Structures are given as C-alpha cells and as structure tokens.
Amino acid sequence: MDFIRPFGILLGIAVFSCALADKSQIDPLIYEEQLLWVSGGAGQVNTYRIPLLTFTLRGSLLAFTEARKMSSSDVGAKFIALRRSTDRGATWSPTSFIVDDGSLADGLSLGSVVVDEETGAVILIYSLCFHHHYCNPSSTLMVQSLDDGFTWSAPRNLSIELGVKSFAPGPGFGIQKRYPPNVGRLVVCGHGSIAGDGVFCILSDDHGKSWRYGAALKSIPYNQPKQELDFNPDECQPVELEDGSIVINVRNQNNYHCHCRIIVRSLDGGESLPVEELVFDKTLIDPAVAAGALQKQGVMYFTNPSNSQHRVNLTLRWSFTDGKSWEKEAVQIWAGPSGYSTMTSFKGDSPEDNKYIYVIYEKGHKDYCETIYFAKIHLYGGK
Numbered sequence: 207m208d209f210i211r212p213f214g215i216l217l218g219i220a221v222f223s224c225a226l227a228d229k230s231q232i233d234p235l236i237y238e239e240q241l242l243w244v245s246g247g248a249g250q251v252n253t254y255r256i257p258l259l260t261f262t263l264r265g266s267l268l269a270f271t272e273a274r275k276m277s278s279s280d281v282g283a284k285f286i287a288l289r290r291s292t293d294r295g296a297t298w299s300p301t302s303f304i305v306d307d308g309s310l311a312d313g314l315s316l317g318s319v320v321v322d323e324e325t326g327a328v329i330l331i332y333s334l335c336f337h338h339h340y341c342n343p344s345s346t347l348m349v350q351s352l353d354d355g356f357t358w359s360a361p362r363n364l365s366i367e368l369g370v371k372s373f374a375p376g377p378g379f380g381i382q383k384r385y386p387p388n389v390g391r392l393v394v395c396g397h398g399s400i401a402g403d404g405v406f407c408i409l410s411d412d413h414g415k416s417w418r419y420g421a422a423l424k425s426i427p428y429n430q431p432k433q434e435l436d437f438n439p440d441e442c443q444p445v446e447l448e449d450g451s452i453v454i455n456v457r458n459q460n461n462y463h464c465h466c467r468i469i470v471r472s473l474d475g476g477e478s479l480p481v482e483e484l485v486f487d488k489t490l491i492d493p494a495v496a497a498g499a500l501q502k503q504g505v506m507y508f509t510n511p512s513n514s515q516h517r518v519n520l521t522l523r524w525s526f527t528d529g530k531s532w533e534k535e536a537v538q539i540w541a542g543p544s545g546y547s548t549m550t551s552f553k554g555d556s557p558e559d560n561k562y563i564y565v566i567y568e569k570g571h572k573d574y575c576e577t578i579y580f581a582k583i584h585l586y587g588g589k
C-alpha cells in the first residue's frame with residue numbers, strides 16, 4: 207500500500223522521473239491526428255507550407271505556417287497563419303493571419319519560433335526577400351507575443367543589427383540554453399542563400415532585445431554556385447543536450463558524402479561549429495528536406511520522410527545515446543507523400559507533460575503540400 211512507503215523513496219522516484227524518461231518503457235504511439243490546414247481550398251490562400259509548432263509557458267500549443275497567396279512556389283506573397291490550442295491539441299482556434307507581406311514578389315519565409323522561458327515571450331523570426339527574386343536586399347524580421355499568442359507585435363527589422371545577408375531561420379524552433387555555458391541565451395539557426403551559403407546561428411543574450419551572428423558552418427565552395435555532391439548544409443534544427451552542447455541536425459542539400467543528415471555540434475553556446483564535431487548520420491537517410499529533432503528527458507527524437515530519394519514515409523525515430531545510435535524500431539507516421547516536419551513538447555514535470563510529444567508535418571496523398579497535419583504522440587504506447 208502506498209502510504210506505508212518511506213517518504214524518501216517516493217521523493218526519490220519523483221525527482222528521477224522529472225529528469226529522465228524511463229527508457230525501457232518508450233514505445234511511441236500515434237495517439238491522435240488532426241488536420242490543421244488544407245491547400246487549394248477557398249479564400250485568399252493557394253498553398254499552406256512550412257509548418258512550425260511550439261509549446262507556450264501557459265500550456266498552449268501554437269501552430270504556424272506559411273499561407274502562400276498565389277501559388278505553391280517558395281517565392282511570392284504570403285501570410286503567416288496561426289492556430290492555437292489551449293487543450294494540448296484536442297481543439298484548435300480558427301486560423302488568424304498574424305503577418306501579411308502584401309504583394310511582394312519574394313515574400314516572407316518561415317521561420318523559427320523560440321520561447322523565452324524567463325519572460326514567457328513567444329518570438330517568431332522569418333525572412334523577407336530570401337531568394338532575391340525581383341528584390342534586394344534580404345531582411346530578417348522578428349515578431350513577438352507576450353500574451354500566449356493572442357496578439358503580436360509589429361515586425362522588427364533585425365537586419366539593422368545583423369546586416370542584410372540572406373538568412374532563412376529554421377524551419378523549426380530556436381532554443382533557449384538551459385545548461386551552461388550561456389544559460390538563458392536564445393539560439394536560432396538557419397541557412398543562407400548563394401550569397402553566403404551554409405548553416406548560421408544568431409544569438410541573443412538579452413531575451414531578444416539584441417541579436418548578433420554566432421556560429422557558421424560554411425558551404426564549399428563558399429559564395430559560389432553549387433553542383434551535385436558539393437558540401438551544402440541547409441535547413442536545420444538545433445537541440446540542446448544535457449551537457450550544454452548544441453546538436454544541429456542539418457539538411458544535406460547536395461547529398462555530399464551520403465543521402466543522409468549532417469550532424470554538427472557546438473560546444474560553446476552556438477559561437478562556433480567546429481568541423482571536428484561534424485558527422486554524417488547514415489541511419490538518418492534523407493531526401494534533402496527540413497526535418498524535426500527534439501531532445502526530451504534524455505531521449506532524442508527525429509522525424510523526416512525516411513527515404514533517400516523521395517519525400518514519402520514520414521517516420522519517427524528515437525535515440526538513447528543523444529543521436530549517436532538510433533533504436534531499431536521506428537514509427538511510421540505516414541507512408542505516403544510527406545515533407546517538412548517539426549516537433550515540440552511541454553517542459554513541465556507533470557506526468558501528462560512527460561507522456562507526449564507533438565509533431566506537425568506536411569502530408570498528402572499525391573503531393574506532400576496538400577495538407578498540414580498535427581499528430582500527438584504518446585511516448586509510452588498509450589499506457
């Protein structure tokens with residue numbers, strides 16, 4: 207009977223369960239799936255693409271996506287669409303458009319969302335004119351919400367401090383450092399365009415008031431047109447390990463070395479990405495796409511269309527070794543066309559928060575840009 211257990215043991219178990227997942231019990235199950243956006247529908251939007259997802263400190267989930275007005279093309283005018291859930295994904299608010307870029311030839315590109323856990327601010331960073339398609343220069347912009355995603359600030363032009371180099375954040379989430387070095391720092395990573403290609407991170411040590419460039423992993427040949435098999439690190443997702451290092455899971459745009467993910471690690475809070483810390487993860491085969499990575503209670507999760515040629519077969523993998531090896535089992539989330547994906551979870555210590563991770567991804571029957579889906583994953587097989 208519970209009440210005769212020594213109090214110390216109960217406490218011990220509680221503390222342990224906060225820190226680490228019970229790895230032997232991990233058995234991910236798709237618990238619930240929901241359709242969030244449909245392309246080609248009515249209204250002012252042709253295509254929804256590039257979904258982002260974040261937790262908030264008040265326990266909401268915020269889903270963002272590009273709402274491409276005229277076509278499915280990466281260039282062109284767009285809105286940023288938002289839906290909120292205050293019941294952990296069971297129901298969602300109607301779509302609101304929180305940013306409208308008007309009728310730009312090369313409109314906004316999402317983007318990276320980062321939550322400052324000290325201030326509660328939800329910060330969204332995106333770019334304008336990333337592709338230099340009938341426009342110049344490229345700009346990096348930021349909007350933020352201080353009220354759980356209800357209202358959003360006017361866009362702030364970060365290029366005034368960062369310069370006008372093309373920088374496409376994410377797509378995915380940025381991190382706030384929880385472990386030394388640089389506790390509290392915001393780290394948002396993304397990639398450049400031809401004018402300076404590669405993976406770059408921007409850093410803020412004052413809750414998003416000011417930003418500067420940190421680490422770079424430059425492409426080869428740098429600043430020059432690429433050909434197949436060149437080293438061209440592209441869209442990326444950082445996660446922080448419990449040792450305070452930052453692992454960035456990177457799209458290998460030109461299939462250098464393998465049709466698989468580039469993994470690179472920063473040991474100094476995102477100031478540098480040394481080549482000694484770079485590996486190619488042959489288990490994570492990839493058709494060159496934006497993928498999801500998440501570190502939760504000592505377990506690393508990864509989602510992508512797990513196929514070396516085509517964007518199909520969206521798969522969830524997990525690792526008990528910080529990504530050095532992956533468990534043999536994997537969960538297929540969707541066999542058919544599937545594109546970009548990203549994950550989030552709540553950081554609290556409640557049993558409910560420890561049980562779930564949340565995935566958002568591009569899904570279709572003929573083409574992956576038909577719909578954006580949300581999946582709630584129960585990490586312990588529904589138990």
Ligand SMILES: *[C@@H]1O[C@H](CO)[C@@H](O)[C@H](O)[C@H]1NC(C)=O
Nearest residue numbers: 334343345363365366369370
């Ligand atoms: C942002 O600032 C840069 C640098 O001052 C400027 O060149 C660019 O036009 C600005 N972008 C926008 C959208 O205002």
Ligand SMILES: *[C@@H]1O[C@H](CO)[C@@H](O)[C@H](O)[C@H]1NC(C)=O
Nearest residue numbers: 512513514518519521536538
């Ligand atoms: C789907 O992914 C799994 C895990 O990587 C792999 O074993 C399987 O061959 C893939 N199937 C297709 C059709 O790509």
